[in-house]
Amino acid sequence: MAADHKITVALDYANLTDAKSLVSQLNPDYCNLKVGKELFTATGPALIEYLHSKNFKVFLDLKFHDIPTTVKKACEAASHLGVWMINVHASGGSMMLEAALEGINKAKQSPLLIAVTVLTSMEQKTLEEIGVSKNLEEQVLRLAKLTEKCGLNGIVCSAKDLSFLKNQFNSSFLFVTPGIRMMDDAANDQIRTMTPSEAIKAGSSHLVIGRPITQSENPSKTLEKIYLEINQS
Ligand code: C5P
Numbered sequence: 001m002a003a004d005h006k007i008t009v010a011l012d013y014a015n016l017t018d019a020k021s022l023v024s025q026l027n028p029d030y031c032n033l034k035v036g037k038e039l040f041t042a043t044g045p046a047l048i049e050y051l052h053s054k055n056f057k058v059f060l061d062l063k064f065h066d067i068p069t070t071v072k073k074a075c076e077a078a079s080h081l082g083v084w085m086i087n088v089h090a091s092g093g094s095m096m097l098e099a100a101l102e103g104i105n106k107a108k109q110s111p112l113l114i115a116v117t118v119l120t121s122m123e124q125k126t127l128e129e130i131g132v133s134k135n136l137e138e139q140v141l142r143l144a145k146l147t148e149k150c151g152l153n154g155i156v157c158s159a160k161d162l163s164f165l166k167n168q169f170n171s172s173f174l175f176v177t178p179g180i181r182m183m184d185d186a187a188n189d190q191i192r193t194m195t196p197s198e199a200i201k202a203g204s205s206h207l208v209i210g211r212p213i214t215q216s217e218n219p220s221k222t223l224e225k226i227y228l229e230i231n232q233s
Contacts, residue, residue: 004231005207005231006029006032007030007031007207007209007213007223007227008033008206009032009033010036010061010210010214012038012210014042015039016046016047019047022214023056025219025220027224030224031227033058034058034059035048035060037061040060052082057084058085059084060083063116064087064100065089065092066096068096068099071100071103072099072103076103079106084112085111085114087113088116091143097115098151101113101150112174114176115143115152117143117155118143118157120158120191121189123191140161156176157176158177158193158194159198162202175206176205177207178210179194180199181212196229207230
């Protein structure tokens, strides 16, 4: 097998019991896990310890966005949990992004720090609603460039955006892509979606997949199928 692209499974659950029941069906050789606001707010650091004990790497997806000092302290606290990746909103601006970097650098082992550009659930009219008059692609590029300039490791973006983004950045810059759907999946609330293979071909570094795996009839089989599909040479 030429590549080893692990899928990042989004553990979007309300409680520990449901999260553990899904995790028990997943193989850490095929995936990392993403813990978001709902689950972390309900369970706290105990869940992260549990996932680490089961050999999963954790992306703590709390998308910090606040004044620089608060974000710095939040990033430092998240880093002390020993997680693999954390994130902030790039729209917090350069002072906030640099503060986030200072926060992770205080930990013994710094996680990867990435920034959200424009949420994949947003479209042009949503940007207009919040007073952003640039077109969506320009806004994504602007925030991605700001993220790189501030020294973060990469961005979260739609795989659809890779066609115009990928070749404008250093090869080590990471592109983490949610909004992944198989051909026959429901889009749910995602608007700009791509299939796993398309996203890898377009240059995604890490695929974030939630409901197509967690709500499938057999999550373990679905995960293995996607893993094999994206790693075949
Ligand atoms: O279920 P689904 O595959 O849509 O899950 C995607 C996950 O990625 C969710 O946890 C969502 O919060 C997250 N995400 C996203 N768009 C971003 C950043 C994160 O959908 N820009």
